[in-house]
Amino acid sequence: MPDIAPTAPPLLAVRGLAFARNEQPVFGPLDFDVDAGEALLVQGDNGAGKTTLLRVLAGLLRADAGTIVIDGQPARASLRARAISYLGHLPALKADLTALENLQFLCGLHGRRRGQRPDDAFGIVGLGGHQDTLLRQLSAGQKKRLSLARLWLAPAPLWLLDEPYANLDLEGINLVNRMVQAHLRDGGAALLTTHGAYAAPPVRTRMLVLGRAQPASAGAE
């Protein structure tokens, strides 16, 4: 008998996923997989449903049809909480806490990767010296960098990144790409929405184009 090694399930498997508002379809039905070590670039025009898709995957909106399976398990709330880190348009940060207090608070909620401390993340995202700055005194780009620090600290393997490049300077854009590369190298996966042409990180990437009459997903390197 040949020795056939069992193959790992995709980190994310989506089948027949559809979402409608007021009976008007926003997207779907969609079928796609994302493997560990892979990025999925979600593209489409304004209003095509990119943010909605990420919010459905994160469990913030309920799908009308379809299944979401994470690492071989149905995506129940407790699994999503462990497995998914969602970076949305609005940073989930508290205006009257300092930058460091925000990270400590979020690590308390979501846990943190082994060996990583909130203090260390400031240097990684280029916010060194801002630990004690109140969140409301940070610029939009600095807030985005703080959200990236939270993402960096989170232990979740599946990153859902909605416009992660927005408000960032060129160095910040490179930072996102380096973070995604390192995360994928560590066996994670990332879904990214973006309008930026520069924004495909140099990693194994699939494309998902929403809002067009064509197959929903196509593989790409």
Ligand SMILES: Nc1ncnc2c1ncn2[C@@H]1O[C@H](COP(=O)(O)OP(=O)(O)OP(=O)(O)O)[C@@H](O)[C@H]1O
């Ligand atoms: N809270 C809401 N209530 C009602 N309709 C909404 C709401 N949010 C989004 N929509 C509608 O759902 C559709 C998809 O919006 P979504 O934000 O997912 O698009 P998107 O592809 O992310 O767009 P963009 O590129 O502009 O960010 C749009 O037609 C939008 O008008």
